[in-house]
Amino acid sequence: MSDTTDTSDTDPAGGAAPSEGRGGLQKLLDRIETLGNKVPHPAIIFLGLCVLVVVLSAVLAAFDVGVTYDVVEPPPIEAHEEYVGGSVQPETVANPDAYLDEDVEVHQETTEIESLLSKDGIGFIFSSFVDNFAGFSVVAVVFVAMIGVGVAEEAGMMAALIRKLVATAPPATLTFIIVFVGGLSSVATDAGYLILIPLAAAAFLSVGRHPLAGLAAAYAGVSAGFAVNVLLTPLDGLLTEVTNEAIALADPSMSIDLTANLWFAIASTVFVALIITVIAQRITEPALGRYVPAAVGGGDAEGAGGAGGADPEAAGAGEDEEEVPVGEGRGLRFATWGLLATVAVVTLLTVLPDAPLRNPDTGSIFNNSPLMDSLIFIITLLFLVAGICFGIGAKTIGSSVDVINAITKTFAGLSGLVFLLLLISQFIAYFNFSHMPTVAAVKMADFLEARDVGALWLLMGFIIAIVILDVIIPGSLPKWAIFAPIFVPLFIRLDVAPQTVLAAYRLGDSPANVVTPLMVYLPFIVLVAQRYKPDAGIGTIISLMIPYTVIVLVAWMAFFVVWYLIGIPMGPGYPAHL
Numbered sequence: 001m002s003d004t005t006d007t008s009d010t011d012p013a014g015g016a017a018p019s020e021g022r023g024g025l026q027k028l029l030d031r032i033e034t035l036g037n038k039v040p041h042p043a044i045i046f047l048g049l050c051v052l053v054v055v056l057s058a059v060l061a062a063f064d065v066g067v068t069y070d071v072v073e074p075p076p077i078e079a080h081e082e083y084v085g086g087s088v089q090p091e092t093v094a095n096p097d098a099y100l101d102e103d104v105e106v107h108q109e110t111t112e113i114e115s116l117l118s119k120d121g122i123g124f125i126f127s128s129f130v131d132n133f134a135g136f137s138v139v140a141v142v143f144v145a146m147i148g149v150g151v152a153e154e155a156g157m158m159a160a161l162i163r164k165l166v167a168t169a170p171p172a173t174l175t176f177i178i179v180f181v182g183g184l185s186s187v188a189t190d191a192g193y194l195i196l197i198p199l200a201a202a203a204f205l206s207v208g209r210h211p212l213a214g215l216a217a218a219y220a221g222v223s224a225g226f227a228v229n230v231l232l233t234p235l236d237g238l239l240t241e242v243t244n245e246a247i248a249l250a251d252p253s254m255s256i257d258l259t260a261n262l263w264f265a266i267a268s269t270v271f272v273a274l275i276i277t278v279i280a281q282r283i284t285e286p287a288l289g290r291y292v293p294a295a296v297g298g299g300d301a302e303g304a305g306g307a308g309g310a311d312p313e314a315a316g317a318g319e320d321e322e323e324v325p326v327g328e329g330r331g332l333r334f335a336t337w338g339l340l341a342t343v344a345v346v347t348l349l350t351v352l353p354d355a356p357l358r359n360p361d362t363g364s365i366f367n368n369s370p371l372m373d374s375l376i377f378i379i380t381l382l383f384l385v386a387g388i389c390f391g392i393g394a395k396t397i398g399s400s401v402d403v404i405n406a407i408t409k410t411f412a413g414l415s416g417l418v419f420l421l422l423l424i425s426q427f428i429a430y431f432n433f434s435h436m437p438t439v440a441a442v443k444m445a446d447f448l449e450a451r452d453v454g455a456l457w458l459l460m461g462f463i464i465a466i467v468i469l470d471v472i473i474p475g476s477l478p479k480w481a482i483f484a485p486i487f488v489p490l491f492i493r494l495d496v497a498p499q500t501v502l503a504a505y506r507l508g509d510s511p512a513n514v515v516t517p518l519m520v521y522l523p524f525i526v527l528v529a530q531r532y533k534p535d536a537g538i539g540t541i542i543s544l545m546i547p548y549t550v551i552v553l554v555a556w557m558a559f560f561v562v563w564y565l566i567g568i569p570m571g572p573g574y575p576a577h578l
Helices: 024-038 042-062 119-127 129-134 137-155 157-168 171-188 191-206 211-223 234-250 262-288 304-308 312-320 328-351 375-394 400-412 415-433 436-450 455-472 476-493 498-508 522-529 538-566
Strands: 066-073 079-082 091-094 105-112
Touching: 042 119, 042 415, 042 436, 066 436, 066 476, 105 436, 119 129, 119 415, 129 415, 137 157, 137 191, 137 375, 137 400, 137 415, 157 191, 157 328, 157 375, 171 191, 171 211, 171 262, 191 211, 191 522, 211 262, 211 522, 211 538, 234 476, 234 498, 262 498, 262 538, 328 375, 375 400, 415 436, 415 522, 436 455, 455 476, 455 498, 455 538, 476 498, 498 538, 522 538
Parallel strands: none
Antiparallel strands: 066 105, 079 091
């Protein structure tokens, strides 16, 4: 038990109340939370943002606001659309080998703000409403991912796993394990948001620590370092191809491959996990204090026991004395067998020659293969099979009706989220139609390029620009597609290797993910927080995550500067300098 925070002041709604002894930073975060939670319902916010985008697009279009920039255009090849890394727009994905021995073309494009109050804009608003929501892949991902998790949770497997994790993991390393697993989860794109974050909150609660501290640590682990991993991810292939296209502008004979940032990514993943762990234990948990559950049931929230809050010591005692349900051990054994069987089937469908989950053209297991395209489904299948097997072993599932009921119950709990995603999909579609993200990105890139400073300072400015833009354009690929043709050739002329520029982009693209209100999973995370703090809102989450963004960004930039100055290779065979 590492929870040593003061418990003298507690909030009955599931958190620590502000006390007079709180420092200036915490008072500022308290104000941010208070202001954030006073804003209207998220649905009203995004409805207002839709109106704002419509009006702003008309004003900017009236002043003929636009930008001209170079665009790298590859030759026509066979491609398909794919949603990568929590993106809210499909990215065009092609076999990288298709670009070999083909000349790319560079031409200038002019992008002007498109008014949503023009004839075409009004037509788009009316005609695209259904398509915007139907093409918003996050909705489908949430439902598919929650099938397996819902069955596993209803069967009791999730609670059993938490008890097992708590029983086997040393208390001092629980936070780091959760954060590090969150960093690895980017291999499966969205799975970390939907699975690990609720799991971490419940795991912290089970050991007497504040569940919102677990939620925040997991959210930071999943998202604040999303662009790096110790493993190669689908995002690596996309960023690498865009980089190679931009490199051709300066030197057609030069290129990089998927491992160009491997050493930096591995070291950064561990470094960022350590920083997030320190923030969670030294800042977030002391600020939250000891968790006091909100009153449940028919009692008045303003009732006895400190306005409905359970006594912390009594709650902790209850957790310590909780008995392991009968049949849990047998259920876990059954779940393990089911999990291994499913893994074996997936492995056979992948490793054998000409296996169906390999790339049908190249035979690759990881590069643009059905295996990588189906990770969400595979993870759902693993949880579904393991959950059913656990339920059979623990006798918490007696028939197929129980499985269907578990899925139905899970889907019913997502109804409010679905309506909110409907509005978010419209806002993002209107924003993109107006071309405002592209114009903002190019304007900022032009500003940095015009600064006559050294390569290292320009890299720092580049990182800051990416951080700022990440708030309004969370997707990794859209920003890089705009910035790469501008900055990669510029830095090559300054003798900065393209792999170093890409590493700087990965750094800038990650820390602000946890504070942008455009993060598509933010409503889901608020929903998880409300299980433990019923009055939690967007302000609660953002105030929790601001220290992670600021500290991770500053520490990671310092880490990058040291790496760059020492000249450590970014990957095998890829030096930091040309």
